[in-house]
Amino acid sequence: MPVDHYENFPVASLLLPARLREPVEAIYAFARGADDVADEGDATTEIRLAGLQAFRDGLDRIARQEPPAAGALAPMFARLGKAVADHRLPLLPLYDLLDAFGQDVVKIRYTDFAELLDYCRRSANPVGRLLLHLYEATDEVSLRDSDRICSALQLINFWQDVAIDWRKPRIYLPADDMARFGVTEADIAAARCDERWRALLAFQVGRAREMMLQGAPLAHRLPGRIGWELRLIVQGGLRILEGIEAAGYDVFRRRPELGRADWLRIGWRALLSRPRSSGSTHVQGQG
Structure with a gap:
């Protein structure tokens, strides 16, 4: 994944x-x-x-x-x-x-996180909602949790691809967050990974992780193989976030990707994960 x-x-x-x-x-x-x-x-x-x-x-x-x-x-x-x-x-x-x-x-710039989430609502969430229609699981709670997972996956993609998007030239990092952490477009152009950048990306990684874990209970409510599919997706997204952290947030020089060893870890975590109530920010099996 x-x-x-x-x-x-x-x-x-x-x-x-x-x-x-x-x-x-x-x-x-x-x-x-x-x-x-x-x-x-x-x-x-x-x-x-x-x-x-x-x-x-x-x-x-x-x-x-x-x-x-x-x-x-x-x-x-x-x-x-x-x-x-x-x-x-x-x-x-x-x-x-x-x-x-x-x-x-x-559109190549985003003012704030609300504006970015509105983009995710249309760029990522529709696929999850269509899959829920196929699974015949379109209750309000399932749709909400699916939106959280899909938006989190989109955000994770943005954070691992900052350097790639800059060449397009797009910046998905919200402008108000960049200003709050003192990061400028010139810093991105220079691939400058200093304390300001690490603080900004750590904040965004935390946001994506929280959103993913809030939606994760859906993977335990969906039956059989469908649920297993989603558990692997959730754990794969979380593993990418760990890769960003392990790289010291330097996504300019090291784009996190999943290798064979990661897949083994993802499968193990999916196997050990336990259902939590929606809104929880903890999932077992994160070792």
Whole structure:
């Protein structure tokens, strides 16, 4: 479960029931394809936004129960349309994803954490909500905890990718937090990992960890293999945060990634983890 791109989320894992692998793959293909339009290559802003509009048009056709328009995207939308129809999936989360990807094209700075969380609400949370619809677990508490896990995964991705995002050139660190800790854009440009930077990133790592642990009880409420899938995702995200800390918060020179030894530790922790009440900030098995 590398915390990177849309691999933040379970993608047709062997732990998933076979009947759910196809719709999960269809959702992933849509999200990954649209994200690549917004973020990959050297296309102009106009071309990226036009590409995302083609994805919106495809969703509109699904909403009208029309076949996909002819073209390169037709197979992907045919697959997605079948998943939507077969599992009665809501389309709003898919539109939210496109809204977030469009925002990424034109917005490269965030004023405060609330603004960043609003982005996460549309860029990450929709995937978790769609998966809960597939699992038929759409009660209010499950949706809330899923949002916490998905937003935490998005934040973890931001903190491990500060240097990568700077080259785009984006900064997801909230501007008010940067000012409070005395970190400037010039510091990021210079890859300056001093006490100010370490304090800022330690604060953000703590935020992401708390959010992840608050959502973690969902992994124990979901049944069978689905729950195990989510436990591994939670532990993988927490392990990335430990990697950031182990690197002394110097994500400029050492981007934390999960290796074989990490996977063994993640599996062990998932096995030992115990359910806690929602809102708890402690999960057993963190040794």
